[in-house]
Amino acid sequence: MICLTFFGFNGYTQEKFTVSGHVTDNANGEDLIGAQVRVAELEGVGVVVNEYGFYSLTLEKGDYTLVFRSIGYAALNEKISLNQDLSLDIKLTSEDDVLGPMVVKGDTVVNTLDDADGSKLTVDLGKIKELPVLIEPDPIYALTQYETSIKSAGEGNAGFYVRGGGLDQNLILLDEAPVYNPSHLLGFFSVFNSDALKDVDLYKGGMLPEYGGRTSSVMDIRMKDGNKEKLGVSGGIGLVSSRLTVEAPIKKGKGSFIVSGRRSLVDLFLGLSPDETISQSKLFFYDLNLKANYTLGKKDRIYLSGYFGRDNFGFGSTFGLTWGNATGTIRWNHLFNNRLFSNTSFIYSNYDYKFSFGEDEDKVGLESVIRDWNFKQDYSYYLNNENSMKIGYNVIHHTIEPGNLEAGENTGIIAQDAIKKYSLEGAVYIQNEQKVSNRLNLGYGLRYSFFNYMGDGVKYEFDETGEMTSEQEVGAWETIQFYHGLEPRFSSSYRLNPSSSVKLAYNRNYQYLHLLTNATTSSPTDVWINSSNNVKPQIADQIALGYFKNFKNNMYQTSVEAYYKDMQNVIDYRTGADIFLNNELEGDLVYGDGRAYGLELSVKKTQGKFTGSLSYTISKTERQFDEINDKQWFSARQDRTHDLSAVGTFHVNKKVSISAAWIYYTGDAVTFPTGKYLIDGQVVPYYTERNGYRMPDYHRLDLAVNWKRKKTEKFESSWNFSLYNAYGRENAYSISFRPSEDNPIQTEAVQLSLFRWVPSVTYNFKF
Numbered sequence: 150m151i152c153l154t155f156f157g158f159n160g161y162t163q164e165k166f167t168v169s170g171h172v173t174d175n176a177n178g179e180d181l182i183g184a185q186v187r188v189a190e191l192e193g194v195g196v197v198v199n200e201y202g203f204y205s206l207t208l209e210k211g212d213y214t215l216v217f218r219s220i221g222y223a224a225l226n227e228k229i230s231l232n233q234d235l236s237l238d239i240k241l242t243s244e245d246d247v248l249g250p251m252v253v254k255g256d257t258v259v260n261t262l263d264d265a266d267g268s269k270l271t272v273d274l275g276k277i278k279e280l281p282v283l284i285e286p287d288p289i290y291a292l293t294q295y296e297t298s299i300k301s302a303g304e305g306n307a308g309f310y311v312r313g314g315g316l317d318q319n320l321i322l323l324d325e326a327p328v329y330n331p332s333h334l335l336g337f338f339s340v341f342n343s344d345a346l347k348d349v350d351l352y353k354g355g356m357l358p359e360y361g362g363r364t365s366s367v368m369d370i371r372m373k374d375g376n377k378e379k380l381g382v383s384g385g386i387g388l389v390s391s392r393l394t395v396e397a398p399i400k401k402g403k404g405s406f407i408v409s410g411r412r413s414l415v416d417l418f419l420g421l422s423p424d425e426t427i428s429q430s431k432l433f434f435y436d437l438n439l440k441a442n443y444t445l446g447k448k449d450r451i452y453l454s455g456y457f458g459r460d461n462f463g464f465g466s467t468f469g470l471t472w473g474n475a476t477g478t479i480r481w482n483h484l485f486n487n488r489l490f491s492n493t494s495f496i497y498s499n500y501d502y503k504f505s506f507g508e509d510e511d512k513v514g515l516e517s518v519i520r521d522w523n524f525k526q527d528y529s530y531y532l533n534n535e536n537s538m539k540i541g542y543n544v545i546h547h548t549i550e551p552g553n554l555e556a557g558e559n560t561g562i563i564a565q566d567a568i569k570k571y572s573l574e575g576a577v578y579i580q581n582e583q584k585v586s587n588r589l590n591l592g593y594g595l596r597y598s599f600f601n602y603m604g605d606g607v608k609y610e611f612d613e614t615g616e617m618t619s620e621q622e623v624g625a626w627e628t629i630q631f632y633h634g635l636e637p638r639f640s641s642s643y644r645l646n647p648s649s650s651v652k653l654a655y656n657r658n659y660q661y662l663h664l665l666t667n668a669t670t671s672s673p674t675d676v677w678i679n680s681s682n683n684v685k686p687q688i689a690d691q692i693a694l695g696y697f698k699n700f701k702n703n704m705y706q707t708s709v710e711a712y713y714k715d716m717q718n719v720i721d722y723r724t725g726a727d728i729f730l731n732n733e734l735e736g737d738l739v740y741g742d743g744r745a746y747g748l749e750l751s752v753k754k755t756q757g758k759f760t761g762s763l764s765y766t767i768s769k770t771e772r773q774f775d776e777i778n779d780k781q782w783f784s785a786r787q788d789r790t791h792d793l794s795a796v797g798t799f800h801v802n803k804k805v806s807i808s809a810a811w812i813y814y815t816g817d818a819v820t821f822p823t824g825k826y827l828i829d830g831q832v833v834p835y836y837t838e839r840n841g842y843r844m845p846d847y848h849r850l851d852l853a854v855n856w857k858r859k860k861t862e863k864f865e866s867s868w869n870f871s872l873y874n875a876y877g878r879e880n881a882y883s884i885s886f887r888p889s890e891d892n893p894i895q896t897e898a899v900q901l902s903l904f905r906w907v908p909s910v911t912y913n914f915k916f
Contacts, residue, residue: 437456
C-alpha cells in the first residue's frame with residue numbers, strides 16, 4: 150500500500166496506451182540527448198529523453214498534440230490518436246535550417262525551472278566555438294572560465310576545482326570510460342576535441358545515484374555517433390594544432406561511424422631553430438576519437454567507441470616526458486518493451502606516464518600506470534508519466550603501478566618495479582525521478598558502494614608518527630581491506646510561479662581512489678593511490694539551496710545558489726614527506742577534515758543579437774589536520790574568495806560575431822617561507838603556517854571575432870580570430886625566492902608569468 154501511494158496509485162482504472170520512440174537530428178540522425186516531450190492538452194505532462202534519445206509516455210486513450218523541443222532546434226508539433234501502443238520516432242530541425250510546415254516558430258528555449266538537478270551545467274558545444282580561446286574551443290576551458298564554482302587550476306592547467314574539492318575529486322567520463330588526466334600540451338588545453346562531442350554535462354551537486362566514485366563532481370561527456378544520412382567531412386587548421394573529422398553511414402538510416410583526429414604543430418616550428426638543442430626537442434600531442442553504431446532491429450542497438458591520445462615532450466636528447474590516455478567502450482541497448490530500456494557496457498581505461506633523464510647507460514626513467522576494466526548494467530523503467538525509475542550496478546577492477554624505475558649501468562641506481570596495487574570497486578543503485586505535482590519535482594535514490602583492496606601485494610602498517618611497524622606479504626585476490634557505505638541522494642524543484650522556482654539538493658559521495666601531488670598545479674607525474682588499510686575513503690556530504698528566476702519567456706535566466714560541503718578523510722603530506730619511489734608512501738600521509746561553503750550568482754541572456762552571462766562566486770574552502778598548522782583550520786590551496794566572469798557575444802549579422810570575456814579571481818592560497826637559516830653557507834628557508842599567503846589576484850580580457858564565409862549546400866567555412874589576455878597583464882604562474890644579486894643576505898621574490906598577448910587564428914571547414 151505504501152509503494153502504491155508513493156508512486157501515485159490511481160484508484161480507478163481507465164484504458165491507457167504508451168507512445169514511445171527516439172528523437173533525432175533531421176540532418177544527421179544523431180540522438181538528441183535531453184530533448185523534451187510535452188503534451189499540449191495536459192499541463193505539466195511530459196518527459197525528457199534519455200542519453201540514447203529514447204522517450205516513453207503513457208496516456209489515456211484519446212487524441213493529443215505532442216510538442217518536441219531541444220536546445221538549438223525548432224520545436225515540433227505532432228498530432229496523434231492514441232487507441233493502441235504507438236511507436237513514434239521524431240526528427241527535429243536545426244534553427245539554422247529552413248522551417249517545415251509542422252514546426253512551431255515560438256519559444257525554442259528549453260525551460261529548466263522544473264529540473265530537480267539545479268546544480269547541473271550543460272555545455273552548448275555550438276556556442277563555445279564563438280568564444281575567445283587560448284588555442285581552440287574546449288569544453289573544460291569553457292566551464293572553468295565562464296561558469297560559477299567551476300574553478301580552473303591555473304593558467305596552463307586543464308584541471309579544475311568544484312565547490313572546494315580537489316583535482317582528483319572530479320569524475321570525468323568519456324562514453325562512460327573514466328579519463329584520469331584530461332590535459333594536453335602540459336595542461337594548456339584538454340584532451341576533448343569538440344568536433345567529436347555531442348553532449349557535455351557537469352553535475353556539481355544533486356547527483357543522481359547512477360554516478361559515483363568521486364566526491365565533488367561528475368563530467369559526463371558523450372561522443373557523436375556519426376552521420377547516418379550522408380558522408381561529412383569537417384576540420385580546422387590553426388597556429389598550434391589542426392584537426393579533421395570524417396563521419397558517414399555504415400548503412401543509411403541504420404548505422405554510422407565517426408573518426409576525429411587532432412595533432413599539434415608546435416614541433417614543426419622547433420625543427421626550424423638553428424639551436425641544435427631546440428631543434429632536437431619534442432613538444433607535440435595527438436588524439437583520435439572513434440565511434441560506430443548499428444541498429445540490429447527495432448529493439449537492439451550496439452555501439453563501439455574509443456579514445457587514444459598521447460603527449461610527447463622532450464628537451465634535446467637528455468630529458469623526455471610522455472603521457473597518454475586510452476579508453477574503449479562497448480555498449481548494447483535493448484528495449485524489452487515500450488517502458489523498459491536497458492544498457493549493458495564493457496569499459497576499458499588506461500592512463501600512463503613516463504619521464505626520463507640522460508642517455509643510453511646514463512639514463513634514468515620512471516613509469517606509472519593506472520588501468521581499469523569495468524562492467525556496467527543499467528535498466529530504465531518508465532513506470533508512468535510521473536515516475537521514471539533507474540536501477541543498475543557496476544564492478545571495476547583497478548590496477549595501479551605507482552612507479553617503475555629504469556636505470557642505466559652508469560647511474561649507480563638499482564632499477565626496481567613498484568609493488569602493483571589491485572582492487573575491486575563496485576556499486577548497486579536505485580533512483581527515481583518523480584513529478585509529484587505541476588509544481589513539485591523530485592529526484593531521489595540510494596547508492597551502495599564497496600571497495601576491496603586485495604593482493605597480490607604487501608600490507609604495511611604504520612604508527613602515529615609514520616614509522617612502519619609491520620610488513621606482510623598477501624596472496625593474489627586475498628582481501629587486505631574492505632570498505633563499503635550507503636550514499637543517499639536527493640534533489641527537488643518547487644515552482645513558485647510560472648517564471649521562478651526554488652531547488653534543494655543533498656548528496657553523499659564516497660571516493661576510493663586519490664591523487665597525490667605536492668605541486669601548486671596538477672602535472673602528468675602526480676601519483677594515484679587507492680584506499681587501503683591505512684588510507685580511508687574520502688567522504689563528502691553536500692547540501693545546496695537555490696532560487697531560479699526567468700524573464701521575458703526565458704530570454705533572461707538568473708539564479709542564486711548557496712552550498713555547504715563537509716569532507717572527511719581528506720589527504721595531505723606530512724611535513725618533509727618523501728614521495729619519490731616510496732613503497733611506504735602511506736606512512737608519509739596524514740588525514741583530516743575539510744569544509745567548503747559559498748554563494749553563487751548567475752545572470753544569462755540566451756536569445757537575441759547579444760547573448761552572454763555574468764557569474765560571481767564568493768566562497769571559502771578550508772582543511773584541518775592534527776599534524777599540520779597546530780591543528781588549526783587553514784585555507785586549502787584552491788580557496789578563492791572571489792571568482793567573477795563576464796562573457797558576451799554580439800552577432801553583427803548572420804556571418805560575423807564579436808565576443809569578449811573578462812575573468813577575475815582571488816589569488817590561490819600558498820605556503821611561502823617566513824624566514825631563513827644560514828647553515829654551512831647555505832640558505833635554508835623556514836616555513837610556519839600552511840597556505841598562509843596568497844598569490845596575486847588574477848584577471849585578464851579575451852577577445853574574439855568569428856567570420857562565417859558564404860554557405861552553400863555542400864560547403865561551409867569560417868575563420869576565428871582570438872586574442873588571449875588583450876591588455877597584456879603579467880599574471881603570476883609561480884613565485885620563487887632567491888638571494889638578492891645586490892645583497893645576498895636579503896631574499897627576493899621572483900614571479901614567473903606564462904603569457905601576455907597570445908593571438909590565435911583558426912580556419913574551420915565542413916562539407
